[in-house]
Amino acid sequence: MVVGVDLGSRTIKVAAVEGGRLAAFKIAESGYDPHRQSLEMIRDYRPGKIVATGYGRHLAKRHFADDVITEIKAHATGARYFFSDCRTILDVGGQDTKVIALDQIGRVQNFQMNDKCAAGTGRFLEIMAASLGYSLSEFGTAAMRGMNDVRISNMCTVFAESEVISLKNHGAAPADIAKAVHISVIERLIAMLARIGYGDSVVFTGGVAKNPAAVNLLKERLGVNILVPDPPDIVGALGAALYGEDGTTAALTDNKS
Amino acid sequence: MSAKQFEIKSYPDMWESLGMDVARFEKARCVLGDAFQTTFLSQENRPQRMDYFNWLISEMHGGRIREILDAKKEGRPVIGTFCVYIPEELVIAAGGICIGLCGGSQGPVPDAEKILPRNICPMVKSAYGFKAAKICPYFQAVDFVYGETTCDAKKKTWEILNREVPTYVMEIPQMKRERDRTLWLEEVKDFKAQIEKGTGKTITADAISDAIKIMNNKRKALQRLNRLQHHIPSPISGKDVLLIEQIAFYDDPVRFTEKVNLLCDELDERVSKGVSVAPASAPRVLVSGTPMAMPNWKAHNLVEKAGGIVVNDESCIGTRYFKDLMDENMTDIESQLKALTDRYMKIDCSCFTPNDERVDQVLKEYRDSGSQGILHYCLQFCHTYNIEAIKIKEACEKNGIPFLAIESDYSPEDIGQMQTRIEAFLEQIKG
Ligand code: SF4
Numbered sequence: 032m033v034v035g036v037d038l039g040s041r042t043i044k045v046a047a048v049e050g051g052r053l054a055a056f057k058i059a060e061s062g063y064d065p066h067r068q069s070l071e072m073i074r075d076y077r078p079g080k081i082v083a084t085g086y087g088r089h090l091a092k093r094h095f096a097d098d099v100i101t102e103i104k105a106h107a108t109g110a111r112y113f114f115s116d117c118r119t120i121l122d123v124g125g126q127d128t129k130v131i132a133l134d135q136i137g138r139v140q141n142f143q144m145n146d147k148c149a150a151g152t153g154r155f156l157e158i159m160a161a162s163l164g165y166s167l168s169e170f171g172t173a174a175m176r177g178m179n180d181v182r183i184s185n186m187c188t189v190f191a192e193s194e195v196i197s198l199k200n201h202g203a204a205p206a207d208i209a210k211a212v213h214i215s216v217i218e219r220l221i222a223m224l225a226r227i228g229y230g231d232s233v234v235f236t237g238g239v240a241k242n243p244a245a246v247n248l249l250k251e252r253l254g255v256n257i258l259v260p261d262p263p264d265i266v267g268a269l270g271a272a273l274y275g276e277d278g279t280t281a282a283l284t285d286n287k288s
Numbered sequence: 289m290s291a292k293q294f295e296i297k298s299y300p301d302m303w304e305s306l307g308m309d310v311a312r313f314e315k316a317r318c319v320l321g322d323a324f325q326t327t328f329l330s331q332e333n334r335p336q337r338m339d340y341f342n343w344l345i346s347e348m349h350g351g352r353i354r355e356i357l358d359a360k361k362e363g364r365p366v367i368g369t370f371c372v373y374i375p376e377e378l379v380i381a382a383g384g385i386c387i388g389l390c391g392g393s394q395g396p397v398p399d400a401e402k403i404l405p406r407n408i409c410p411m412v413k414s415a416y417g418f419k420a421a422k423i424c425p426y427f428q429a430v431d432f433v434y435g436e437t438t439c440d441a442k443k444k445t446w447e448i449l450n451r452e453v454p455t456y457v458m459e460i461p462q463m464k465r466e467r468d469r470t471l472w473l474e475e476v477k478d479f480k481a482q483i484e485k486g487t488g489k490t491i492t493a494d495a496i497s498d499a500i501k502i503m504n505n506k507r508k509a510l511q512r513l514n515r516l517q518h519h520i521p522s523p524i525s526g527k528d529v530l531l532i533e534q535i536a537f538y539d540d541p542v543r544f545t546e547k548v549n550l551l552c553d554e555l556d557e558r559v560s561k562g563v564s565v566a567p568a569s570a571p572r573v574l575v576s577g578t579p580m581a582m583p584n585w586k587a588h589n590l591v592e593k594a595g596g597i598v599v600n601d602e603s604c605i606g607t608r609y610f611k612d613l614m615d616e617n618m619t620d621i622e623s624q625l626k627a628l629t630d631r632y633m634k635i636d637c638s639c640f641t642p643n644d645e646r647v648d649q650v651l652k653e654y655r656d657s658g659s660q661g662i663l664h665y666c667l668q669f670c671h672t673y674n675i676e677a678i679k680i681k682e683a684c685e686k687n688g689i690p691f692l693a694i695e696s697d698y699s700p701e702d703i704g705q706m707q708t709r710i711e712a713f714l715e716q717i718k719g
Pocket residue numbers: 370371372373438439578579604635637638639
């Protein structure tokens with residue numbers, strides 16, 4: 032058994048793989064001590080090998096992981112497990128957003144990551160939800176009900192937050208604001224996708240892919256098929272584990288059948 | 289020199305006499321020394337003759353400054369510049385010293401931001417901050433600064449800098465038509481006149497001839513180093529080559545040339561014995577884009593820490609500085625200056641439009657160096673390089689060359705992000 036650990040800025044994801052199959056997975060908050068937290072999560076699996084990815088991968092390598100790969104390669108590998116011929120991946124996590132283009136056999140051809148700021152990441156949505164008094168899941172559902180009456184024009188988290196508050200004070204319906212916030216994020220994501228190019232389907236991964244409004248709006252505005260793995264947020268951990276199993280990504284193309 | 293003992297030598301009295309903020313500089317000196325230790329001296333299997341360059345770094349703010357001050361006492365001009373468009377040949381012909389003053393450190397950026405806007409190029413902010421905070425002995429030692437009009441951030445900063453140190457400005461055209469070349473030639477004549485005014489002596493054709501040879505030899509030595517760096521596996525790290533190219537802007541050109549050639553002799557030997565600093569399988573990266581002034585080692589360091597190797601640097605600290613030589617056969621000043629124009633107008637800086645020869649040059653260097661990917665490094669707010677990256681990217685796509693564009697400044701904040709991108713890029717190259 033090989034275990035992949037994705038040490039993200041907000042959550043840790045663990046996926047266990049046996050014979051090219053996803054055997055088990057876990058997701059937990061990173062907490063104060065991501066190292067301890069990861070070990071805690073891995074304990075039950077007794078893996079022969081551990082591959083780390085994500086923001087904390089080098090920390091993991093120093094303490095317990097046998098190997099590391101980047102989030103980019105991990106997502107490329109993990110996404111192909113679910114969708115064996117996918118060419119474009121959009122991953123929107125807590126603080127990072129990335130778009131990855133794959134070639135026919137699944138090698139990374141090109142990628143883009145967001146800049147230092149939180150715009151276009153899960154964090155942006157979280158902050159806006161909080162300023163509207165929604166929980167994250169309520170936020171997505173509310174946006175589904177929202178109308179296209181208002182717009183958020185600022186991408187900077189700080190300015191966007193005051194824009195949200197001022198819309199609220201002017202009596203705009205919270206659901207409409209929620210929708211506007213989602214649209215502003217989706218537009219940012221579409222711009223990133225456009226830079227890399229995409230075909231007729233996009234694999235959408237990361238915590239934000241659990242948000243129905245984000246998925247729908249992306250589908251609607253991009254006009255392509257949006258494929259969401261289940262669950263969408265363990266793709267990196269899974270990819271790391273699969274990589275650990277055979278050391279390459281090329282052999283994974285057939286995993287779906 | 290033992291790796292443990294490295295420090296940048298302290299010369300508080302000399303710094304005091306230069307009007308520097310000694311207490312603050314003392315701290316910066318220690319930080320820089322530590323950074324140099326971890327970035328350079330920790331490398332395995334470095335060529336032995338890097339010792340000279342280590343030594344020069346340790347004397348960067350001392351011994352070398354002393355040499356410069358001694359030259360000044362003899363009445364030799366010392367001129368600070370910010371662009372490889374300012375012809376060093378003329379400074380050397382006047383018996384003078386030309387110092388590249390570009391700033392590559394985050395330290396003085398907050399000083400600059402007290403006055404300059406925050407959203408301009410970090411190189412300009414860093415350089416200006418060095419002067420404003422009085423923490424660069426070179427800046428304190430120069431007779432005057434000769435800036436240029438290559439980009440907006442620079443040309444408008446000269447007006448502000450002029451309050452702190454006499455700053456003249458050379459107009460660099462933005463296109464390369466005949467009338468632009470004529471204009472530049474006139475500007476070069478003004479530059480020459482300005483130097484002559486300072487020294488009270490005219491620059492002779494003979495002196496220019498000698499200076500052309502000195503600069504050609506320096507450039508040839510750097511070309512030789514560049515070719516050796518291309519060898520698979522590389523006998524020297526990209527970081528070390530970057531360091532040498534940075535030192536090229538401070539050191540005495542004749543001594544520097546000799547030391548680079550001695551190093552190259554050692555590298556020749558390494559190549560024939562198969563000694564290298566990275567395995568042949570290490571992903572080979574060409575760096576292209578904005579210059580990296582001392583001590584900006586971020587990109588090269590991240591590539592090599594992640595197991596790759598930089599085998600070519602196309603920037604103005606790299607090949608753009610030394611790829612073109614000058615005709616040595618002119619004997620009268622008029623034709624020498626025309627030859628100078630021919631040489632300098634080949635500099636393919638993104639400040640020009642159009643500048644498609646740079647795209648071809650990058651592709652050529654990519655092939656010559658046996659690179660496997662192009663990392664486009666652009667300083668934040670450098671619009672010309674940032675926009676030109678589009679064309680480099682398209683050329684890479686057309687030729688199936690892995691390409692990564694990074695925009696960065698001198699702050700350490702984005703190191704994590706940059707590291708992830710660079711590691712992913714190396715994974716991409718490895719396939
Ligand atoms: S990049 Fe352009 S402006 Fe900067 S030093 Fe080079 S030629 Fe001068």
